Amino acid sequence: MSNKIIQAIYNDDDVLMAAVKKIKAKELHIEEIFTPFPVHGLDKAMGLPHTRIAVAAFIYGCIGLAVASSLMGYIMIADWPQDIGGKPSFSFLTNLPAFVPIMFELTVFFGAHLMVITFYMRSRLWPFKEAENPDVRTTDDHFLMEIAVDNNESELTALLEETGAVEVIVTEKH
Structure with a gap:
């Protein structure tokens, strides 16, 4: 398994929601999504289990x-x-x-x-814990989706650009 991760940056929550639905329809696993505010229905679109x-x-x-x-x-x-x-x-x-x-x-x-x-x-939010936010813009007005790369980097990049990603970055997993 590769140690790379693709980060797709979106500038609209509706575009992000449509992208999540399209990616989940292709049965790809979304690692994490960083948003500046809660997006209604995102947890259900990602297929996250109900909380207790x-x-x-x-x-x-x-x-x-x-x-x-x-x-x-x-x-x-x-x-x-x-x-x-x-x-x-x-x-x-x-x-x-x-x-x-x-x-x-x-x-x-x-x-x-x-x-x-x-x-x-x-949430493992201990005092003095360093922030895990991969991009500072996600605290202001951008949305970031992380997907693990599994020998499909070019297909994933093309799919994310097709879904309306403003920027697609391939980085190493921390």
């Missing part, structure tokens, strides 16, 4: 709800019960209406923060 991030968010929210419930049950009922505003403090269920806002907030807090941590770990 919603399941993770639900689990993280449940963890937050459990932590909030146990924390309030321990602090307000078992450890230091106080009579605040005439409300009795001998039962968790009796005080549940007062605990609902705190439970909601900690559910959202845990869900949001753990999702960010999960995203960074899953």
Whole structure:
């Protein structure tokens, strides 16, 4: 297998989307696409599998709800019960209406923060990590598609130029 990769640069998201569909119709594997903004439907056109991030968010929210419930049950009922505003403090269920806002907030807090941590770990975005962007223009107004070369460099170059690529570059894989 060759160590080369072809980078096709597009200047319009609609042209990129049509190119992705044409390349996937030829059963070629697209390594990566770099875009300056999210392109609706690109993941489906590339054939990427569905993400399980919603399941993770639900689990993280449940963890937050459990932590909030146990924390309030321990602090307000078992450890230091106080009579605040005439409300009795001998039962968790009796005080549940007062605990609902705190439970909601900690559910959202845990869900949001753990999702960010999960995203960074899953994307391998560590502190001080060097950027992997192959072309600076993809952060402004261009789109870049990378396809691995497998002894078909000339055919791939011709296909990418035919799909509307502004620039086609053959480079070594990092």
